[in-house]
Each structure stands twice: as structure tokens, then as C-alpha cells.
Amino acid sequence: MPLRKKEYQVHGLTGQFCDASRERMYRRSILEGVSGEFSLAVCVAACVFGMFAIADYYLLGLTREFYLLIAMRVVVVSICLLVAFSARRWSSAEYRPWLHALPLWVLATGIILIVPLRPESLSTQITAVVVATMAFYLLIPNLLTFATAASLYLNVGFLVVAVLFAGLAPVPTLLLSLLLIMGNVLGFFALLRLESLQRKQYALLHEEREQNRQLHQEIAHRQSLEDQLRMLAERDALTNLNNRGHFIKVANNLLHRAQSDNVPFSLFMIDVDHFKHINDTWGHSHGDWVLIRIAEVCAEAMRPSDVIGRFGGEEFVMALPNTSSEDAQRIAERLKQRVAALSFTDEMSELGISVTIGVASTNGEGGDLEALIKRADEMLYVGKRAGRDRVVVCRDGLGDG
Numbered sequence: 376m377p378l379r380k381k382e383y384q385v386h387g388l389t390g391q392f393c394d395a396s397r398e399r400m401y402r403r404s405i406l407e408g409v410s411g412e413f414s415l416a417v418c419v420a421a422c423v424f425g426m427f428a429i430a431d432y433y434l435l436g437l438t439r440e441f442y443l444l445i446a447m448r449v450v451v452v453s454i455c456l457l458v459a460f461s462a463r464r465w466s467s468a469e470y471r472p473w474l475h476a477l478p479l480w481v482l483a484t485g486i487i488l489i490v491p492l493r494p495e496s497l498s499t500q501i502t503a504v505v506v507a508t509m510a511f512y513l514l515i516p517n518l519l520t521f522a523t524a525a526s527l528y529l530n531v532g533f534l535v536v537a538v539l540f541a542g543l544a545p546v547p548t549l550l551l552s553l554l555l556i557m558g559n560v561l562g563f564f565a566l567l568r569l570e571s572l573q574r575k576q577y578a579l580l581h582e583e584r585e586q587n588r589q590l591h592q593e594i595a596h597r598q599s600l601e602d603q604l605r606m607l608a609e610r611d612a613l614t615n616l617n618n619r620g621h622f623i624k625v626a627n628n629l630l631h632r633a634q635s636d637n638v639p640f641s642l643f644m645i646d647v648d649h650f651k652h653i654n655d656t657w658g659h660s661h662g663d664w665v666l667i668r669i670a671e672v673c674a675e676a677m678r679p680s681d682v683i684g685r686f687g688g689e690e691f692v693m694a695l696p697n698t699s700s701e702d703a704q705r706i707a708e709r710l711k712q713r714v715a716a717l718s719f720t721d722e723m724s725e726l727g728i729s730v731t732i733g734v735a736s737t738n739g740e741g742g743d744l745e746a747l748i749k750r751a752d753e754m755l756y757v758g759k760r761a762g763r764d765r766v767v768v769c770r771d772g773l774g775d776g
């Protein structure tokens with residue numbers, strides 16, 4: 376997958392992100408994983424360097440040069456081990472490239488110092504320098520620039536002391552230089568490739584995460600839009616109760632469950648009395664306000680298992696699962712009283728509100744919601760004709776028509 380953003384571009388010669396802040400982020404992200412590898416690699420390099428004390432003994436015996444070499448090896452190994460163990464405790468905020476590169480400089484100095492003390496074993500040391508150069512680039516994790524600087528220091532330093540102390544002739548010096556250049560070129564390009572690949576992989580992962588985050592945001596946005604749409608489709612805008620369609624859907628499910636559980640189910644049709652008069656006297660907006668207050672009273676009066684909706688105009692409908700005809704009558708009476716007790720402020724203070732409630736119940740027998748609504752509606756109109764402000768309960772079952 377090609378990387379789109381400029382901030383992910385990797386420099387062709389350093390193998391680092393061109394964007395400095397991106398590079399810092401990358402290094403912080405890898406430091407924890409790399410510090411373990413770094414410590415192990417430095418320990419291994421220090422042990423290998425220390426191990427050559429055996430060669431010193433066999434080549435020099437217990438001479439002054441041997442003791443000097445031993446002292447130098449102890450110093451180099453100690454510094455390396457110290458850096459290796461403290462690297463484990465560095466947090467991501469403490470990344471110091473110079474400190475990471477320190478073991479390379481110390482080891483390089485150690486290798487260079489062997490030449491004046493053991494000049495006769497130069498050929499072995501040449502092999503050691505080539506191996507150390509590769510190890511600087513590839514074994515001990517470091518930035519390419521720091522690994523290159525330390526390797527050049529090792530190679531140039533070694534050449535100089537080899538000429539000065541081991542009397543290396545011009546032609547072998549040239550050949551050795553070519554060999555060391557080859558080692559450096561190989562190490563440089565191998566590490567450059569590795570650094571670039573690692574950063575490209577990091578960038579891909581980062582981009583993927585960013586896209587995932589955007590996707591999640593988009594999903595959340597769509598979900599909230601869907602919720603809003605559902606709300607609009609299910610709710611009555613004025614009272615925020617269920618609208619007629621949604622009420623019928625939910626009440627139907629409740630009725631079917633009541634029928635399968637063989638428990639009673641009741642339904643109220645609630646109509647505000649003389650509502651036209653309220654509109655005509657105080658205006659439509661005050662009429663709206665009255666409807667909202669009545670809706671609140673109904674919603675407060677119902678149990679969690681009940682469902683309420685606005686059926687249209689000044690008419691409300693309420694479904695009460697697990698409620699017998701007798702209980703429904705008591706609940707309806709209480710609801711009627713609570714509506715009557717509603718008080719309004721200022722100009723509407725003398726307004727007396729009443730509702731008429733038609734109640735129909737089923738005792739778990741068959742019949743559908745439509746029939747129950749029809750029966751409750753009939754009871755409502757019986758109540759209206761009888762003078763309003765009352766509860767009228769249908770006493771016969773659904774099947775009786």
C-alpha cells in the first residue's frame with residue numbers, strides 16, 4: 376500500500392523520517408522493545424571483547440603490555456555492561472542517541488588500542504575490525520548516522536595506529552582501506568534498508584490505525600444519525616410520547632406476550648374534555664402547553680412495563696400489560712384525578728382540565744389490539760355522552776363484540 380502523507384517520507388541517506396516530530400514519535404514507540412535487544416547485544420559484544428584476554432595471555436605472557444591490555448579490557452567491558460544494564464531502565468522520554476552509541480565508541484577505542492600493545496598480531500586484528508564494523512551496523516541497535524560515525528572512527532583510527540605502531544606498508548594499507556570501505560558500504564546499505572523498511576512498516580500501521588479511528592468516528596456519527604431518525608420516526612414531536620404507529624407496534628407485542636402468558640391486559644383511550652374551548656380561549660400555543668402537561672402526567676403515572684402514545688389531536692392511548700379490568704379502573708381514576716389537579720400559571724390559572732378515559736381489558740383470551748382499541752374508544756364516547764370527566768370500563772370480554 377503506497378503511503379499518502381508527506382510526514383511519512385523516509386530520508387534516502389539516513390533511513391529516518393524526514394519529519395522530525397514523526398521520527399521522535401517513532402523512536403519513542405520502539406524504544407521499549409529495542410532497549411532489551413540493545414542491552415543483550417552490548418553484553419554479547421562486551422563479553423566477546425573481554426574473551427580475547429585469553430589471546431593476550433598466550434601472545435604476550437605476563438608482561439607489562441598484557442597487564443595494560445587487561446586493564447583496558449576491564450574498563451571497556453565495565454562501561455559497556457553499565458550502559459547495557461541502565462538502558463533497561465530508560466523510559467521512552469529518555470531516549471539519548473549519544474548514550475546508545477557510547478558502547479560503540481568505547482569498543483572501537485579498545486580495538487584501536489590493541490594495535491600498539493600487540494602489533495605483531497595485526498592480521499588477526501584486521502579480521503576483528505571487519506567483524507566489529509558489521510556488528511556496529513547490524514548487531515547493536517543504533518541510528519544509522521551514529522553507527523556510521525562510530526564505524527568510521529574505528530576504521531580510520533585502526534588504519535592510523537596500524538601505520539604508526541605496526542609499520543603497515545603503503546600497499547597493504549591501501550588493500551586494508553579497500554577492505555574496510557567494503558565492510559562499511561555493506562553495513563551502511565544493509566542498515567539503511569532495515570531502517571527504511573521498519574519506518575515504512577510503522578507508517579503503514581499508523582495510517583491503518585488512523586483510518587480505523589476515522590471509520591469508528593464515522594460509524595458513531597451514523598449511529599447517532601440513525602438514532603435521531605428513529606426518534607423522529609417513533610416519537611410525537613410535541614409531547615415526546617410514542618407516536619401512533621410506534622405505539623401500535625409496541626402494544627401489539629405486549630398484547631401477544633400477555634396472551635401467550637395468559638395474563639390480563641388493559642388499554643386506555645384518554646381524551647381531553649372541551650379542548651377546542653381551551654384552544655379558542657387561550658390560543659393554540661397554550662393548548663399545546665396543556666397537551667404537554669397532560670402527557671407528562673400520564674407518563675409519570677405509568678409503570679415501567681406500560682406503554683403510552685399520542686393517538687392524535689388531544690387523544691392519548693395507554694397499554695397496561697398484566698392489569699385486570701378492576702386494577703385498570705383504579706389506575707384510570709387516579710390518572711383522571713392527577714390531570715384534574717394540574718395547575719397552570721397566570722392567565723390560565725382558572726383553567727379546569729378534565730379527561731374522559733375509556734378502558735377495555737382482555738383476560739388473556741384471543742382478539743387483536745385493533746379490537747381492544749375500538750372497544751376502549753367506544754367506552755370513551757360513552758363517557759363523553761354521559762357528561763365527560765369520567766372513567767368508563769368495558770365489562771365484557773373482547774370476544775363478545
Ligand SMILES: Nc1nc2c(ncn2[C@@H]2O[C@H](COP(=O)(O)OP(=O)(O)OP(=O)(O)O)[C@@H](O)[C@H]2O)c(=O)[nH]1
Binds near residue numbers: 649651663666687688
Ligand atoms: N393546541 C393544539 N390543538 C390541537 C392539536 N391537535 C388537535 N387540536 C385541537 O383539538 C381540538 C379537538 O376538538 P374536538 O374534537 O371538538 O374535541 P373537544 O373540544 O375536546 O371536545 P370533546 O372531546 O367532545 O370534549 C380541535 O380544536 C383541534 O384543532 C394540537 O396538537 N395542539
